[in-house]
Amino acid sequence: MKKTYSGRYFEILEKRKNLPVWVHKEEFLKTLKENQIVLLVGETGSGKTTQIPQFVLEAVLNENPSSGPKGKKWLVGCTQPRRVAAMSVSRRVAEEMDVEIGDEVGYTVRFDDCSSSKTVLKYLTDGMLLREAMADPLLGRYKVIVLDEAHERNLATDLLFGLLKQTLVRRPDLKLVVMSATLEADKFLKYFIGVPLIKVPGRLYPVEILYTREPQRDYLEAAINTIIQIHEFEPPGDVLVFLTGEEEIEDTCSRITSKLGDQVNVMPLYSTLSPAMQQKIFDPTPDPVRKIVVSTNIAETSLTIDGIVYVVDPGFSKQKLYHPNTRVESLLVSPISQASADQRAGRAGRTQPGKCFRLYTEKSFKELEKQTYAEILRSNLANTVLTLKILGVENLLHFDLIDPPAPETLSRALDDLYHLGALDDECNLTKTGEMMSEFPLDPQMAKMIIVSPQFNCSNEILSVSAMLSVPNCFIRPRGEAQKAADKAKSMFSHIDGDHLTLLNVFHAFLQHNQKPDWCYENFINYRAMKSAVSVREQLVRIMSRFQIKLCSPDFNSRDYYVNIRKALLAGYFMQVAHLERTGHYLTFRDKDDQVVNLHPSNCLDYKPEWVVYNEYVFTSRNFIRTVTYIQGEWLVDIAPDYYQPANFPNSEAKRVLQRHYKKRRLSEERSCKIFCASNS
Numbered sequence: 001m002k003k004t005y006s007g008r009y010f011e012i013l014e015k016r017k018n019l020p021v022w023v024h025k026e027e028f029l030k031t032l033k034e035n036q037i038v039l040l041v042g043e044t045g046s047g048k049t050t051q052i053p054q055f056v057l058e059a060v061l062n063e064n065p066s067s068g069p070k071g072k073k074w075l076v077g078c079t080q081p082r083r084v085a086a087m088s089v090s091r092r093v094a095e096e097m098d099v100e101i102g103d104e105v106g107y108t109v110r111f112d113d114c115s116s117s118k119t120v121l122k123y124l125t126d127g128m129l130l131r132e133a134m135a136d137p138l139l140g141r142y143k144v145i146v147l148d149e150a151h152e153r154n155l156a157t158d159l160l161f162g163l164l165k166q167t168l169v170r171r172p173d174l175k176l177v178v179m180s181a182t183l184e185a186d187k188f189l190k191y192f193i194g195v196p197l198i199k200v201p202g203r204l205y206p207v208e209i210l211y212t213r214e215p216q217r218d219y220l221e222a223a224i225n226t227i228i229q230i231h232e233f234e235p236p237g238d239v240l241v242f243l244t245g246e247e248e249i250e251d252t253c254s255r256i257t258s259k260l261g262d263q264v265n266v267m268p269l270y271s272t273l274s275p276a277m278q279q280k281i282f283d284p285t286p287d288p289v290r291k292i293v294v295s296t297n298i299a300e301t302s303l304t305i306d307g308i309v310y311v312v313d314p315g316f317s318k319q320k321l322y323h324p325n326t327r328v329e330s331l332l333v334s335p336i337s338q339a340s341a342d343q344r345a346g347r348a349g350r351t352q353p354g355k356c357f358r359l360y361t362e363k364s365f366k367e368l369e370k371q372t373y374a375e376i377l378r379s380n381l382a383n384t385v386l387t388l389k390i391l392g393v394e395n396l397l398h399f400d401l402i403d404p405p406a407p408e409t410l411s412r413a414l415d416d417l418y419h420l421g422a423l424d425d426e427c428n429l430t431k432t433g434e435m436m437s438e439f440p441l442d443p444q445m446a447k448m449i450i451v452s453p454q455f456n457c458s459n460e461i462l463s464v465s466a467m468l469s470v471p472n473c474f475i476r477p478r479g480e481a482q483k484a485a486d487k488a489k490s491m492f493s494h495i496d497g498d499h500l501t502l503l504n505v506f507h508a509f510l511q512h513n514q515k516p517d518w519c520y521e522n523f524i525n526y527r528a529m530k531s532a533v534s535v536r537e538q539l540v541r542i543m544s545r546f547q548i549k550l551c552s553p554d555f556n557s558r559d560y561y562v563n564i565r566k567a568l569l570a571g572y573f574m575q576v577a578h579l580e581r582t583g584h585y586l587t588f589r590d591k592d593d594q595v596v597n598l599h600p601s602n603c604l605d606y607k608p609e610w611v612v613y614n615e616y617v618f619t620s621r622n623f624i625r626t627v628t629y630i631q632g633e634w635l636v637d638i639a640p641d642y643y644q645p646a647n648f649p650n651s652e653a654k655r656v657l658q659r660h661y662k663k664r665r666l667s668e669e670r671s672c673k674i675f676c677a678s679n680s
């Protein structure tokens, strides 16, 4: 590390020393020295995420002056449920330590590794630590692991709890710090029996809570009106507004700016925001200008913005929900819990007394759930099961989880993996399953990639997968430009479906040398495209590790797109819908069917009989989004076991399938006869 520090370093150091956790530094380090696990609970903004890992690092470096395992440096890891938080916090900490990000302090998130052999403090998403554990179950390079934001009860964090509990027994020199905001601390105490708890009291000023008298019909409208009123009638102080997603946030930002102009500085905050924009959120605004941050749930506990005095809380967030019938998980705008609402309110009282405007009635507040359910109870567990299998967990039902999922959910996940060929009859991992787990993708996408060479189109499938793994590439502004945007999009449309449209965009981007201007002219999100290129490169690297062939069908062949569509189906055969006479589509999982509609964003100009889809969207109606036309016969060829008509509820689809099976049987018999005849 550097010997001389910059002026900025000392400036920040003074600020850091005022954070509530600093008072507890000695107590914390002493407790950590004497115990293998320490639980630290503190108000959001008290300095847990930025300071504690630095304290830990200091202790680790003092106690282990020589290098760590295999001549490499020991690592302190700090997990975050959200990638934005991992990136933004590590940048901040690098600045605090006066080093370049990626050197001593780094971060690792899916598809983006900014760490090096120099790194000694690494922020990473909990999902990435889980991946590292898959490669090295003992997490040999780590000396201390800090599991942050434990109260979020993220799926990966919960799995890490179970896993680390085992690892700590096998590695007595490894230590674990669990950090949580004030919610749910008792649950952890019950889970880690006998573990010392350090409480960091925050300095929260009183926050006055205001409810609406009537329920609000349109929370966006209500939010904008409230912001205008705050700006006109309340004393100086910045505003934080909680909304649910990127589009809604961008839209609201421009509406506020058009109403209030330069008197305010409006800033969006969501996960796919560019790092530079994320950093701007923390810059103070010059005086009479009021800062208005319009954020997703990220600002609830993960990121603390100083200077917030007013919070506007419409009471919703996008939450993952799992539909056992369809086995599909989806993000749905849903009411938050009371605990979340209180966290949000608390954001207003960090630097002075504040106000929280809840855009719902007090009665509605009382009707909210007390706590948000742990994600593990709201997820399709196929991926989780695969991970646990790789980690060598034999009996999934006995794996020690804080909130064990229902056994049916587990057995459904096992079924799915069996159909995908990841598990055999005895529930053991197959070769395919092992390969699948190496891809940081959902099992269906991984399967699609692995089998794509059989359809001679792994190059194309990789491009489609990359496009599906990044944010939506189509920009659709409101107002004037919308028509132009739709027209631009239609230039990429492929008659057979959205997956192929994505492929067209990807190819066009490469053809135009990845130029930002080209993206701008075509209403394409440049950053999304750049990430797709990088994601694809990383997937190619995994492919080459397994020596999976990279190949393309002849572009001039009639079968070019047929092959790609078949390969799509080979991964996503469980996500297929059939057009019934009623004009609706039906999806099938086991013996259940669901009525769905094609999402309006689709590029088809007709309704194909069968489609494969990428995701389910539940709003006022059930939609399937990103759909591509496939043929019914292919189901019988590609997933004959899964598409047994006997597994189907009564529907047209079932009769159609029965016909396909019959045809297949007949042609098999015929080819047998010809064969026998020519033999005699």
Ligand code: CDP
Residues within 6 Å of the ligand: 019, 042, 043, 044, 045, 046, 047, 048, 049, 050, 051, 088, 089, 092, 282, 301, 302, 303, 304, 305, 306
């Ligand atoms: O983790 P916890 O909520 O306890 O607090 P933290 O994230 O460590 O934040 C401590 C302080 O660092 C807050 O006052 C933040 O505003 C500040 N911070 C910052 O100025 N810039 C960042 N990129 C991150 C945090």
Ligand code: MG
Residues within 6 Å of the ligand: 045, 048, 049, 050, 148, 149, 301, 302, 303
């Ligand atoms: Mg934190």
